[in-house]
Amino acid sequence: MSRNSRRLDQIRAVAERLFRDKGYLATSMRDIADEMHLRGGGSLYAHIKGKEDLLWSIANEATDAFFAALEAVCAQPATPYERLRAAIIAHLLVITQHLGAAAVYFDEWRHLTEPRRSQFMARRDAYEKQFQTLLEACVASGACHASDTRLATLHLLSAMNAMRHWYKPDGRLSAQQVAEALADMLLHGL
Amino acid sequence: MSRNSRRLDQIRAVAERLFRDKGYLATSMRDIADEMHLRGGGSLYAHIKGKEDLLWSIANEATDAFFAALEAVCAQPATPYERLRAAIIAHLLVITQHLGAAAVYFDEWRHLTEPRRSQFMARRDAYEKQFQTLLEACVASGACHASDTRLATLHLLSAMNAMRHWYKPDGRLSAQQVAEALADMLLHGL
DNA sequence: GTCTATATAATGATAGAC
DNA sequence: GTCTATCATTATATAGAC
Known part of the structure; x- marks a missing residue:
């Protein structure tokens, strides 16, 4: 679980910060992807269901x-x-x-x-x-x-x-x- | 301003309650219209700009x-x-x-x-x-x-x-x- | 003032190439 | 795993009939 869950933890850490700063509904998957330097929100779905x-x-x-x-x-x-x-x-x-x-x-x-x-x-x-x-x-x-x-x-x-x-x-x-x-x-x- | 501002006050009162119950972003104009027994969110724009x-x-x-x-x-x-x-x-x-x-x-x-x-x-x-x-x-x-x-x-x-x-x-x-x-x-x- | 229909934009999520 | 492209849905807001 070393590499996989590390990526997942990164996503969670970014989401935590954005959910606190802007709120859950105001945070889009694209916002999270941007902060992780991913080009589109779609990449996140390799790690989470939704x-x-x-x-x-x-x-x-x-x-x-x-x-x-x-x-x-x-x-x-x-x-x-x-x-x-x-x-x-x-x-x-x-x-x-x-x-x-x-x-x-x-x-x-x-x-x-x-x-x-x-x-x-x-x-x-x-x-x-x-x-x-x-x-x-x-x-x-x-x-x-x-x-x-x-x-x-x-x-x-x-x-x-x-x-x-x-x-x-x-x-x-x-x-x-x-x-x-x-x-x-x-x-x-x- | 009797009739007009009364309607506006009704809208504000409904919005206040919904913003508290569900949050601003989770409250749609249609939600507000529904609570006022209006058939579509569009009617609200006769009273407010946005x-x-x-x-x-x-x-x-x-x-x-x-x-x-x-x-x-x-x-x-x-x-x-x-x-x-x-x-x-x-x-x-x-x-x-x-x-x-x-x-x-x-x-x-x-x-x-x-x-x-x-x-x-x-x-x-x-x-x-x-x-x-x-x-x-x-x-x-x-x-x-x-x-x-x-x-x-x-x-x-x-x-x-x-x-x-x-x-x-x-x-x-x-x-x-x-x-x-x-x-x-x-x-x-x- | 309210109705219906709609223009426009953004969202969550999926598919398939690489 | 990430990319691009895209679908289905929902949102705010507008236009014009009544």
């Missing part, structure tokens, strides 16, 4: 990354507060490391057709439920005081995810620094 | 609403903390009252062509600068302790705006209740 396959594999790349990061956090012994804070930082770091995939995970997934769309939503909902459980444990321990854990979870998740809109990999702060600062603002306010 | 005019007018509706709400807050005498909290709540209420326009303001605006795209971004940046000034005043007064006001502003704005993704007008809490709860979580943490 455009939506790109969207689907990128969406799953993101989902897998979020789950893997959360499972690593939950495998460590920690207080509920420490675990929630670690989960927040881990989630934010995944976003910084997969900005293109994050754009698909948060925005472009809706252009998936059934049954993939529903499959995606189910995995995303399962992930969000795990985050709510972490938050509830934190409230039960007294470390957090959110009175409405459903509302707090919606806010926490959407606020974390919103970082994709402004984070720049070459900014003055490292990804780790930004993630820690954001975690502190989320947990303790401005 | 599809992008809809995007543009909706984007400006949102921009105007955000500026109006912020100016009303700044016209009142208040401490920096009270003013920031009032600005947050006002911003969140605008989103709850203009969910379709908010989707355009935050997501779909990028499909504007030049020079409208740049004009939009300039107004949005000006608005965000005003928010940063409010936050800096709050830090200077000692009511907030954010050490990095640029980062804090980016977080605050994006976290507020993220509410568009989960807020439901017919939920168990009123818009005012949700806005106040969110403001408290943003200012004081979870």
Whole structure:
């Protein structure tokens, strides 16, 4: 799978970037081909079945990354507060490391057709439920005081995810620094 | 302008909803016409010059609403903390009252062509600068302790705006209740 | 103002030469 | 694997009858 999947990975990398920059529908197969210095969109079909396959594999790349990061956090012994804070930082770091995939995970997934769309939503909902459980444990321990854990979870998740809109990999702060600062603002306010 | 602009407002209202539900590019003129019980997309062109005019007018509706709400807050005498909290709540209420326009303001605006795209971004940046000034005043007064006001502003704005993704007008809490709860979580943490 | 028909352009995808 | 050429579809927008 050395040469073949390398070419496929190149296509996926280009698609990720264009889907984030312009959106899935505004990105044509010809756009992707151009960025790969191919003369026509047709050449891409030697490597993929169709455009939506790109969207689907990128969406799953993101989902897998979020789950893997959360499972690593939950495998460590920690207080509920420490675990929630670690989960927040881990989630934010995944976003910084997969900005293109994050754009698909948060925005472009809706252009998936059934049954993939529903499959995606189910995995995303399962992930969000795990985050709510972490938050509830934190409230039960007294470390957090959110009175409405459903509302707090919606806010926490959407606020974390919103970082994709402004984070720049070459900014003055490292990804780790930004993630820690954001975690502190989320947990303790401005 | 009674009958004519009423029809135009109907078109804009339908477009707002569809742009939010499916996205600007995924919404065809025929989709809009269908929702208005017109037989062909052509009829719409008796009221508008083109599809992008809809995007543009909706984007400006949102921009105007955000500026109006912020100016009303700044016209009142208040401490920096009270003013920031009032600005947050006002911003969140605008989103709850203009969910379709908010989707355009935050997501779909990028499909504007030049020079409208740049004009939009300039107004949005000006608005965000005003928010940063409010936050800096709050830090200077000692009511907030954010050490990095640029980062804090980016977080605050994006976290507020993220509410568009989960807020439901017919939920168990009123818009005012949700806005106040969110403001408290943003200012004081979870 | 709405209808039908259509001009024009762009898209995702395929076929066959090399 | 990439190329060129092309098909079928869909989109925005226009023209003219009513």
